[in-house]
Amino acid sequence: MLLVIKMRLIFDEEYEDVDSSIRNYDSNKYCLFIDSAGHNENKSIIDVHWHEWLEIVHIIDGHMITMTPEGLFEVNPGDVIVIGMQALHKMIGNAGNFRFQCLHINIGFILQHMPSTLLIDKVFMIKDQKSFIDLFSQVILKMNHDDIVSQLEYKASLLSLLSQCLKESHYDPTSYHHENNDTFSRILFYVSTHYREDISLQYLSNHFGYTTQHISLMFKRYLNTNYYTYLTKLRLDRAKFLLMTSQKRIIDIAFECGFSSEHTLINHFKKWYGKTPSQYRKQEHS
Incomplete structure (x- = not known):
């Protein structure tokens, strides 16, 4: 299968049901990271679902189509797609070899630092792939180090990744206010x-x-x-x-x-x- 998360994930505790053999949390559960590879004999279909956590999928090998109310996104090797909180989507993975990395960012962490409305119900492809994947890799690299310096660097990398998501989403900064919402x-x-x-x-x-x-x-x-x-x-x-x-x-x-x-x-x-x-x-x- 292309993705292991098939249910509608709303509450934090539902992420506990994800197969522990392939999931990777940081100690604070800011993120859930999945790195999976294999071979699909036939097309793999993840039916319509949505979740409260922000989802970022990096395709390394294989091809995937993401269907949303706004249209289709073809995700090829090297591509990154961002699926915002509460965004309805369906995923179809082609037959053949695949490898993907998937990062889910806790809605609680996001709300600590920005209005959730900025990324709700948005789906978009990353254009500046190199810079984004560099940040993505830094988050993954630092998420399991427990010393204070590494944890600070991890949080900084995660905030930089969210900042890049906002830039790529083409939000209008003048239409949002910074007070607590x-x-x-x-x-x-x-x-x-x-x-x-x-x-x-x-x-x-x-x-x-x-x-x-x-x-x-x-x-x-x-x-x-x-x-x-x-x-x-x-x-x-x-x-x-x-x-x-x-x-x-x-x-x-x-x-x-x-x-x-x-x-x-x-x-x-x-x-x-x-x-x-x-x-x-x-x-x-x-």
Whole structure:
């Protein structure tokens, strides 16, 4: 198989279930590192999943396709792909020899140093491969040394790696504020796990204890959008992925993604993407 993590990983303790013979944690569990090689007789498929930890995959040998709501990423030898927190993705490894290195960075460590919103739901290829792989290798090299100097160097390398991820993601530094946004991170996480439900702005207000105006301002400040636009786009992204990866009926996809009816999904889909769900599916499968 190409990757050992097949479940939806949300909470830190679920990483404990990863096969201990191939996993490697640092002493603080800032990171989980996997280095795996072998031979696939047939294509290896990791079904649609997501996790709370940031995932970085470096392909050394073999070829992989990563499917996301935004499209396909072909990952070839020497390539590095970054899969942000909560990003839906499916992985397909070609038959033949493979070797990959995979680093998962603890969401808790990330939240100590930056707003999680900066890398939530983003998937992108690394362009400056040499510099990035050098940082990636430094993190791996230093993660199991227990002396104080090595631990400081390890943490510094890990922060440099996150900094490079941000640069490669092309985020807009002027659209984010540096004050603590743990509350907004919790709201985004809640929305991403309850988008199928009827979660109105008033419902969020009651659940988190903030006024609807305050929550609306947070969406405007951190994401430059309003709540209902964000929620609709989240549901549409999930619908696109299901259209791309399944043969489910449009009405079933509509309800699974939180739309009140098939008609509502079709209207929103056409408004955002200029085509109906059926047209999009036909285009993707042609």
